[in-house]
Amino acid sequence: MLDHLKANNRAWATRKVAADADFFKRLERQQAPEYLWIGCSDSRVPANEIVGLDPGELFVHRNVANLAPPQDANYLSVLQFAVDVLKVKHIMVVGHYGCGGVAAAVDGRRRGLVDHWLHPIRDLYREHQAALEKIPSPQARLDRLCEFNVIRQVRNVGSDVFVQDAWARSQGLSVHGWVYSLSNGLVQDLEVSVSGPQDVEELPL
Numbered sequence: 001m002l003d004h005l006k007a008n009n010r011a012w013a014t015r016k017v018a019a020d021a022d023f024f025k026r027l028e029r030q031q032a033p034e035y036l037w038i039g040c041s042d043s044r045v046p047a048n049e050i051v052g053l054d055p056g057e058l059f060v061h062r063n064v065a066n067l068a069p070p071q072d073a074n075y076l077s078v079l080q081f082a083v084d085v086l087k088v089k090h091i092m093v094v095g096h097y098g099c100g101g102v103a104a105a106v107d108g109r110r111r112g113l114v115d116h117w118l119h120p121i122r123d124l125y126r127e128h129q130a131a132l133e134k135i136p137s138p139q140a141r142l143d144r145l146c147e148f149n150v151i152r153q154v155r156n157v158g159s160d161v162f163v164q165d166a167w168a169r170s171q172g173l174s175v176h177g178w179v180y181s182l183s184n185g186l187v188q189d190l191e192v193s194v195s196g197p198q199d200v201e202e203l204p205l
């Protein structure tokens with residue numbers, strides 16, 4: 001079963017060792033990434049590949065629609081480990097245009113459990129309904145909502161006690177909001193980076 005994937009894996013491991021004989025030995029000894037990526041589960045948004053980072057260089061958390069819900073134990077565990085143990089210097093919340101999760105949040109169709117998961121995006125839409133509905137193209141409106149969602153998640157991460165405590169003890173840590181474009185492979189920085197409690201207060205959403 002899945003023999004092609006196992007063959008791919010063997011070829012990949014061989015290539016890595018051919019290029020750098022100590023590659024896996026070094027990784028086995030230590031994990032010291034400087035970055036935490038909070039992104040969408042979408043298969044078209046491969047975190048490491050997009051930013052050209054090797055194994056060991058990027059700590060990754062992905063879920064549907066790149067959410068950072070303050071009561072989600074999975075996300076919080078990743079965040080605390082990244083901030084308190086790995087001491088990452090940067091956290092990137094990375095949304096993407098054409099996000100199926102963001103679209104599903106507001107299309108009015110019932111899907112089951114995921115409707116609960118996407119609830120924060122529905123709330124965000126309602127909060128900014130007037131502004132969003134001024135955008136005539138439905139696609140552009142959803143893309144704007146993808147950006148709003150990223151900014152809101154930057155606020156969630158920046159408001160978290162683990163992050164606030166890190167700042168209180170002068171640990172260097174910034175949270176950034178990016179959106180990735182499936183159509184050209186480029187990341188756009190939404191320029192909502194926060195590096196302290198005051199920055200979080202000043203976020204537009």
Ligand SMILES: [Zn+2]
Pocket residue numbers: 040041042064065066096098099100101102
């Ligand atoms: Zn997505």
